[in-house]
Amino acid sequence: MAGPVHTPASSLEPLLSLRGLTRRFGGLTAVDEIDLDLAKGDLVSIIGPNGAGKTTLFNLVTGLDRPDAGEVRLDGQPITGFSPERLAGLGFARTFQLGRVFGNLSVMENVLIGAHTRLRAVRPAIPLIGPLLELGLALWRPASVKAEEERLREDVRAILARFGERLLPRIDQPAYSLSYANRRPSRSRVRWRSSRVCCCSTSRRPG
Amino acid sequence: MASWLDYTINGLILGNVYALVAVGLALIFGVSRLINFAQGSIYLVGAYIGWVAVVGLRTPLFVTIVVVAVASALVGLIIERFGLRPLRNSVRIAPLLATIGISFVLDQIVMLTFSPNPRALPSQLPDIRFRIGTGTIGPLDILIACIGITAALLLFVFLRYSKLGWAVRATAQDRDAAMQMGVDVNRVNQTVFGIAAALGGLSGMLVGMYYNQIDTAMSLHATLKGVVAEVVGGAGNVPGAVVGSLLLGLVESYGVAVFGTSYRNMFAFILLILVLVFRPNGLFASAKQAPPEPLTGTFIAPSSPVRIPGLVLGVAFAAFAVLPLLPISNYVLQTLINAWIFAMLALSLTLVAGTIGQVSLGHAALLAIGAYTSALLSLDLAVPVSISILCGGLMSAALGTILISPSFRLRGHYVSIATLAIGEIISLVILNWETVTRGPIGVSGIPPLSLFGYELVGTGSIYWFSFAVMVLLALLQVRLLGSHIGRSFRAIRDDDVAAQAYGLGLNRYKALAFIFGGFAAGVSGGIAAHLYSYINHETFNTQQSILALTIVILGGLGNVAGAIVGSVALVGLPEVFRIAAEYRILIYGIVLLLLVRFRPQGLLGTV
Numbered sequence: 014m015a016g017p018v019h020t021p022a023s024s025l026e027p028l029l030s031l032r033g034l035t036r037r038f039g040g041l042t043a044v045d046e047i048d049l050d051l052a053k054g055d056l057v058s059i060i061g062p063n064g065a066g067k068t069t070l071f072n073l074v075t076g077l078d079r080p081d082a083g084e085v086r087l088d089g090q091p092i093t094g095f096s097p098e099r100l101a102g103l104g105f106a107r108t109f110q111l112g113r114v115f116g117n118l119s120v121m122e123n124v125l126i127g128a129h130t131r132l133r134a135v136r137p138a139i140p141l142i143g144p145l146l147e148l149g150l151a152l153w154r155p156a157s158v159k160a161e162e163e164r165l166r167e168d169v170r171a172i173l174a175r176f177g178e179r180l181l182p183r184i185d186q187p188a189y190s191l192s193y194a195n196r197r198p199s200r201s202r203v204r205w206r207s208s209r210v211c212c213c214s215t216s217r218r219p220g
Numbered sequence: 221m222a223s224w225l226d227y228t229i230n231g232l233i234l235g236n237v238y239a240l241v242a243v244g245l246a247l248i249f250g251v252s253r254l255i256n257f258a259q260g261s262i263y264l265v266g267a268y269i270g271w272v273a274v275v276g277l278r279t280p281l282f283v284t285i286v287v288v289a290v291a292s293a294l295v296g297l298i299i300e301r302f303g304l305r306p307l308r309n310s311v312r313i314a315p316l317l318a319t320i321g322i323s324f325v326l327d328q329i330v331m332l333t334f335s336p337n338p339r340a341l342p343s344q345l346p347d348i349r350f351r352i353g354t355g356t357i358g359p360l361d362i363l364i365a366c367i368g369i370t371a372a373l374l375l376f377v378f379l380r381y382s383k384l385g386w387a388v389r390a391t392a393q394d395r396d397a398a399m400q401m402g403v404d405v406n407r408v409n410q411t412v413f414g415i416a417a418a419l420g421g422l423s424g425m426l427v428g429m430y431y432n433q434i435d436t437a438m439s440l441h442a443t444l445k446g447v448v449a450e451v452v453g454g455a456g457n458v459p460g461a462v463v464g465s466l467l468l469g470l471v472e473s474y475g476v477a478v479f480g481t482s483y484r485n486m487f488a489f490i491l492l493i494l495v496l497v498f499r500p501n502g503l504f505a506s507a508k509q510a511p512p513e514p515l516t517g518t519f520i521a522p523s524s525p526v527r528i529p530g531l532v533l534g535v536a537f538a539a540f541a542v543l544p545l546l547p548i549s550n551y552v553l554q555t556l557i558n559a560w561i562f563a564m565l566a567l568s569l570t571l572v573a574g575t576i577g578q579v580s581l582g583h584a585a586l587l588a589i590g591a592y593t594s595a596l597l598s599l600d601l602a603v604p605v606s607i608s609i610l611c612g613g614l615m616s617a618a619l620g621t622i623l624i625s626p627s628f629r630l631r632g633h634y635v636s637i638a639t640l641a642i643g644e645i646i647s648l649v650i651l652n653w654e655t656v657t658r659g660p661i662g663v664s665g666i667p668p669l670s671l672f673g674y675e676l677v678g679t680g681s682i683y684w685f686s687f688a689v690m691v692l693l694a695l696l697q698v699r700l701l702g703s704h705i706g707r708s709f710r711a712i713r714d715d716d717v718a719a720q721a722y723g724l725g726l727n728r729y730k731a732l733a734f735i736f737g738g739f740a741a742g743v744s745g746g747i748a749a750h751l752y753s754y755i756n757h758e759t760f761n762t763q764q765s766i767l768a769l770t771i772v773i774l775g776g777l778g779n780v781a782g783a784i785v786g787s788v789a790l791v792g793l794p795e796v797f798r799i800a801a802e803y804r805i806l807i808y809g810i811v812l813l814l815l816v817r818f819r820p821q822g823l824l825g826t827v
Contacts (some may be wrong), residue, residue, distance in 0.1 A: 098726070
């Protein structure tokens, strides 16, 4: 995959921008100096034949792999080489080709994992003390933590009830249903930064 | 006076011996992505076959070599055919656990046949030394070098120029593609296990001759050294394994020259941890390789746990709580006290290995930290026992987590190796840090258990104390599992890549699991120390780690009730049936093997 692929459609400041992103595997340059700008509301498809480097590009942007050169910026801030969990905290969400789900977790738990970055009980981000606080909160479970968990569960239950009939036949594609559920927390209490969403999807077949 | 040249020669010879083990491990890893923990047992078997041949049958050297190679290869073939092939389509962790079980069974069979006492294995070669410069070299050194080089050459020719060798290499590169091309993968596996076992057996015989001594404790260390050499060279990389072995041999030899023999094993493990942390793909591969995509949710056997009704739990609790009031022999109570102590360890391991999927093989080291902390605090600083046990738990949680943290970035089988090595390092530190731990003498005269200043006299009160602590820890763990942390742990176990993408910090949750689990293990060790009144660096050894793992698998990975049921079954039942101690470990090994084969989800199911 090479070249400048995309020029910004709008004159707005790009939300996500890649500059000269490169990844080599031994002699093979899978991603070759990609420049890409995505503005708010953009919907961009990345297409190419098998082995073109679409997934590699995704992995580079979402922190699962590190680029050999180039940089990624979100809102002008460099985020190259950030860990996936840090990116998730910044609002990055991705799905996987094989529709990864947590096989031993219930549907409820699968959806709740998707809400992980929004949990207040996880917030204490202070190193060392933060995790211990989180452990303490989980064991002690004060009213606010309990209420938060219950609220989330209720949301999920509402979604499951609303989409229950449609969820069931789709049991072989749970990732689809889950990402839907995650995108739409009910009652618009959390707007999920809808104004900031920019989409990027890959597809094997052009057109 | 040994010279540097001597140490170099010694290091290279040691390296040659390790290479024979490590090459086998690398071949097996290449073909089946499995770290064969039974390799050391084959090495042990090879040494004893050599002993039978030399001492019993008085075979000439050449015949001895052939006999050992062929007999060991047969053992390897049997392991592959009956131990591992039935597990081909089972969960990823099953073959690893099976090789651990096999190694216990083999070691115990050898021990029961030949007794644990060391034996002399004469080398059959003239006892002369040739002078080279400032050092000397003996005929046995030359023999070992020759066998090492010959084996490497034969292997090279086999892999490069024979059709079966191509099949082995093809399978190592891409198993599925090889199968599609018509490669018989079973035959490849057999070949590889046969070769690996033959080399491992030879290595055991040579080491026996080199030190003129063999004993049943050789097995574990051979596995560890082989694994270290293999990982240093890059898992599955055969030439890398040879170089890694030579490097390990030299590091050990020079290390002993500088620091003394009691540190010998420490160098290997520190080298291992350094390589795993900084170059997890081995010294000869790029450290930045993207990790292979893990399979989703297949690390443990998926099953729905058996739901135990609250009433049953309540009745069981009440029954065990009133037990000391009933006319029951002290012996039964003591057995159950032991079971509760192991249950605490199992609770800890079931959280770490089951819930978050970090299969720790060095868990007994956490017991040791707790035991030593509590014992030394109460002895040297006169801290009240109940507080010192608490401190033991906290120390285990803190120190254990810090020490195990290098393994957080590892996956699957590597976690097991790293934790095993960290456990060994902790035990070696306890042995060598004499000013604090009293070294090999151990700590004696540890004050008995007491609570709020009242000494717990009588088996009944000790029983209640340990039972209460165990139940308390279990309830805490249930509460933890019910929170978002429990959910996050299980998500990380099922698919760490996806979990990361959802914003779960892997290090953070792994650390939390080890902090919580370390506390339970530390408390368990503390209670054990005050109960036994004497501990040393071998009180909490790898056998206990494996016993804990067997308990956890028996109960069902991640299953709190299962951990308790498992410990009562595995600690209690052999005691009730008065099975002799040396047969117990054999039974644990067999139980582990049967479980892995027929009920990987355990009695109560994985959670």
